[in-house]
Amino acid sequence: MSGYRAVPNSLPRRQIYRLPRAQRVADIMLTARAVFSEKGYTDAMIAEIAERAGVVEGTIYRYFSGKRELLIKVVEDWYEEILTDYDRQLLGIRGTWNRLRFMIWRHLSVVHNDPAMCRLIFNELRSVPEYRETAVFELNREYTNRTLAIVQEAMDSGEFRVGIPLRVVREMIYGGIEHHTWSFLRGEGEFSPEDSADAITDIIYRGLVRSGVAIDRGEEAIRRLEEVADRLERAADMSEEELSCKTGKSAC
Amino acid sequence: MSGYRAVPNSLPRRQIYRLPRAQRVADIMLTARAVFSEKGYTDAMIAEIAERAGVVEGTIYRYFSGKRELLIKVVEDWYEEILTDYDRQLLGIRGTWNRLRFMIWRHLSVVHNDPAMCRLIFNELRSVPEYRETAVFELNREYTNRTLAIVQEAMDSGEFRVGIPLRVVREMIYGGIEHHTWSFLRGEGEFSPEDSADAITDIIYRGLVRSGVAIDRGEEAIRRLEEVADRLERAADMSEEELSCKTGKSAC
DNA sequence: AAAATTAATGAGCCTTACTCACCATGTCCA
DNA sequence: TGGACATGGTGAGTAAGGCTCATTAATTTT
Numbered sequence: 004m005s006g007y008r009a010v011p012n013s014l015p016r017r018q019i020y021r022l023p024r025a026q027r028v029a030d031i032m033l034t035a036r037a038v039f040s041e042k043g044y045t046d047a048m049i050a051e052i053a054e055r056a057g058v059v060e061g062t063i064y065r066y067f068s069g070k071r072e073l074l075i076k077v078v079e080d081w082y083e084e085i086l087t088d089y090d091r092q093l094l095g096i097r098g099t100w101n102r103l104r105f106m107i108w109r110h111l112s113v114v115h116n117d118p119a120m121c122r123l124i125f126n127e128l129r130s131v132p133e134y135r136e137t138a139v140f141e142l143n144r145e146y147t148n149r150t151l152a153i154v155q156e157a158m159d160s161g162e163f164r165v166g167i168p169l170r171v172v173r174e175m176i177y178g179g180i181e182h183h184t185w186s187f188l189r190g191e192g193e194f195s196p197e198d199s200a201d202a203i204t205d206i207i208y209r210g211l212v213r214s215g216v217a218i219d220r221g222e223e224a225i226r227r228l229e230e231v232a233d234r235l236e237r238a239a240d241m242s243e244e245e246l247s248c249k250t251g252k253s254a255c
Numbered sequence: 256m257s258g259y260r261a262v263p264n265s266l267p268r269r270q271i272y273r274l275p276r277a278q279r280v281a282d283i284m285l286t287a288r289a290v291f292s293e294k295g296y297t298d299a300m301i302a303e304i305a306e307r308a309g310v311v312e313g314t315i316y317r318y319f320s321g322k323r324e325l326l327i328k329v330v331e332d333w334y335e336e337i338l339t340d341y342d343r344q345l346l347g348i349r350g351t352w353n354r355l356r357f358m359i360w361r362h363l364s365v366v367h368n369d370p371a372m373c374r375l376i377f378n379e380l381r382s383v384p385e386y387r388e389t390a391v392f393e394l395n396r397e398y399t400n401r402t403l404a405i406v407q408e409a410m411d412s413g414e415f416r417v418g419i420p421l422r423v424v425r426e427m428i429y430g431g432i433e434h435h436t437w438s439f440l441r442g443e444g445e446f447s448p449e450d451s452a453d454a455i456t457d458i459i460y461r462g463l464v465r466s467g468v469a470i471d472r473g474e475e476a477i478r479r480l481e482e483v484a485d486r487l488e489r490a491a492d493m494s495e496e497e498l499s500c501k502t503g504k505s506a507c
Numbered sequence: 508a509a510a511a512t513t514a515a516t517g518a519g520c521c522t523t524a525c526t527c528a529c530c531a532t533g534t535c536c537a
Numbered sequence: 538t539g540g541a542c543a544t545g546g547t548g549a550g551t552a553a554g555g556c557t558c559a560t561t562a563a564t565t566t567t
Contacts, residue, residue: 019516020514020515020563021513022514023514024514027514027515048554048555049554050555058515058516059515059516059517060555061556061557061558062515064557069556126382127382129378130377130382135443167458170435171435171454174431174434174435175430175431175455175458178432178433178434178435179423179427179430182427182430183423183426202419203423203427205419205462206419206423206424206458206459206463207462208462209461209462209463209466210457210459210461210462214461214466271530271532271546271547272546273531273544273546274545276544276545300524301523310546310547311546311548312525312547313525313546314546316525316526317545321524322524509566509567510565510566511567512566513563513564514561515563516560517559517561518558518559518560519557520555520556520558521555521556521557522555522556523552524551524552525551525552525553526550526552527550527551528547528548530545531544531545531546533542533543533545534541535540535541536540536541537538
C-alpha cells in the first residue's frame with residue numbers, strides 16, 4: 004500500500020558519476036547490445052546490463068520504459084548503422100540479374116557478419132506485438148522495396164513476365180534467406196554468402212524471366228557462341244580467299 | 256531455509272476428482288492448447304491453464320516438467336493430428352507441377368485453418384534452444400523432405416535442371432510461405448491458399464525447369480544453338496578441306 | 508550562495524514460474 | 538474388513554527478475 008519508502012541512511016556511497024543524458028543513453032545501449040547479443044532477449048537480465056554499464060537498475064528505467072523498449076531501441080540503432088550507404092553501392096551495378104544478386108548477397112552478408120543481432124530480430128523482435136510500429140519494420144520495408152523496384156523495372160522493360168504479385172517475390176527472397184541462414188544462426192554450420200546468393204538469385208531470376216527473351220547466362224552463352232561462329236566463318240572466308248587467290252578467282 | 260512446511264488445516268476442501276493419468280494429461284493439454292492459442296506463450300499463465308483445467312498449478316508440474324515442455328507437447332500433439340493421412344492424398348496426384356502445387360497448397364491451408372498454432376510454432380517454439388530435439392522438428396523435416404523428393408525426381412527425369420542445392424529449394428518454398436502468411440497470422444489481412452499456391456509454385460517451377468523443355472520459347476534458344484553448331488561444322492569442314500587440300504593429302 | 512534542475516540511487520513491490528511436504532482416494536490382499 | 542501401498546492431487550511457500558518511486562547528489566541557473 005504505502006511502499007517505496009526510503010529509509011535515510013548514511014552508509015558510505017560510492018562516487019556517483021553524472022553524465023549528460025545522451026552519453027548515458029549511448030552507454031546503456033552499447034552494453035545492452037552486447038548483453039542481448041550474448042544471452043538473447045529472455046536470458047538477458049536488466050540487472051546485468053545495469054551492472055556492466057556502471058549504473059543501477061533504476062537508471063535504465065529512467066531512459067527506457069522497459070526491457071522491450073530497450074531491445075527495440077538497440078536493434079533500431081544497429082539497423083540504421085547497417086543501412087548507411089547502401090544505395091550508393093547499388094548505383095554502380097547494371098543489369099537485372101546483377102542488381103538482384105547484389106541485394107540478395109548484401110542481405111546474406113549482413114546475417115553472416117552480425118548473426119547475434121539478426122537472431123534477435125528474427126527470433127525475438129519480430130514476434131512482439133508492436134513490431135509493425137517500430138522503425139525496424141519501416142526501415143526493413145523500405146529496404147526490401149528497393150529489391151522490388153528492381154523486379155518492377157524488369158517487368159516494365161519486358162525482361163520479366165508480369166502477373167506475379169511483387170509481395171510474393173519479396174517473401175520468397177527474404178523468407179528463403181531467413182530459413183537458409185537458420186542453422187548458421189544457431190551456430191550449427193557455415194554458409195557462403197556468395198554461393199547462397201548465386202543459388203537464390205538463380206531460382207528467382209529464372210522464375211520471373213520471360214521465357215525465351217533472356218535466359219540470363221544461357222542467352223549470353225548463345226551470343227558468345229554465335230560470335231565464335233562468326234569468327235570461324237570469317238576465318239573460313241579468309242582461307243577461301245587464299246584459296247581463290249591461288250586458283251585465280253580474285254585479285255590478290 | 257526450511258520452507259515448504261505444510262500446516263495442518265481442517266478447512267472445508269472442495270471435492271477432489273481423481274482421474275487416470277492419461278485422462279488428466281489429455282485434459283491439461285487440451286486446455287493448454289486453448290490458452291496458448293489465445294494468449295501466446297509468454298502471456299499464457301500456468302495459473303490460468305490450471306484453473307481452466309480444473310486443477311491446481313502443482314498438478315500441472317506433476318505431469319509436465321515446466322511451461323516450455325508443456326508448449327512442446329501441445330504443439331507435437333497438434334502436429335501429429337495434422338500430418339495424419341497426408342501422404343495418401345499425394346498419391347493421387349500426377350505431374351511435377353501438380354504435386355509441388357499440392358504440397359505448397361497443403362502447407363498454406365494448414366496455416367489458414369489453424370493460425371494460432373502456427374503462430375506458436377513460428378514465433379515461440381522455433382526459437383527455443385532445444386527445438387532441434389523436438390518431435391516437431393523431426394516431423395517437419397520429414398514432411399518437407401517429401402517436397403524435395405518431388406524436386407529430386409524431376410531432376411532425375413531431366414524435367415528440372417540439376418545443380419541447385421535441394422535445401423535452397425526447401426528454404427525458399429517454406430520460408431516464402433512463412434513470410435507470405437505473416438500478416439494473416441497477425442490478424443491483419445486474408446490470403447487465399449489457392450492463389451498463393453499458384454504464385455509460389457509458379458516461381459519455383461519456372462525457376463527450376465530445364466530451359467526449352469517446358470517453356471515454349473525456350474525452344475527458340477535450342478534452335479539457335481543447333482544453328483550455331485551447324486555453322487561451326489560447316490566452317491570446320493571447309494577449313495579441313497582447305498587444309499588437306501593445301502598439304503596435298505587429298506584431291507581437290 | 509541559494510534555488511532550481513536534472514542525474515542517479517537502491518530498497519522494496521509484484522508477478523509468475525516452480526517446489527515440496529503433505530493429504531486423499533483407490534486397489535490389493537490377507 | 539482393514540491395513541499397506543501406490544498413485545492422484547493440493548496449496549502454501551520460494552525464487553527470480555522486471556519494475557517503481559521517495560530520496561539524495563551533482564550541476565546549472567539566478
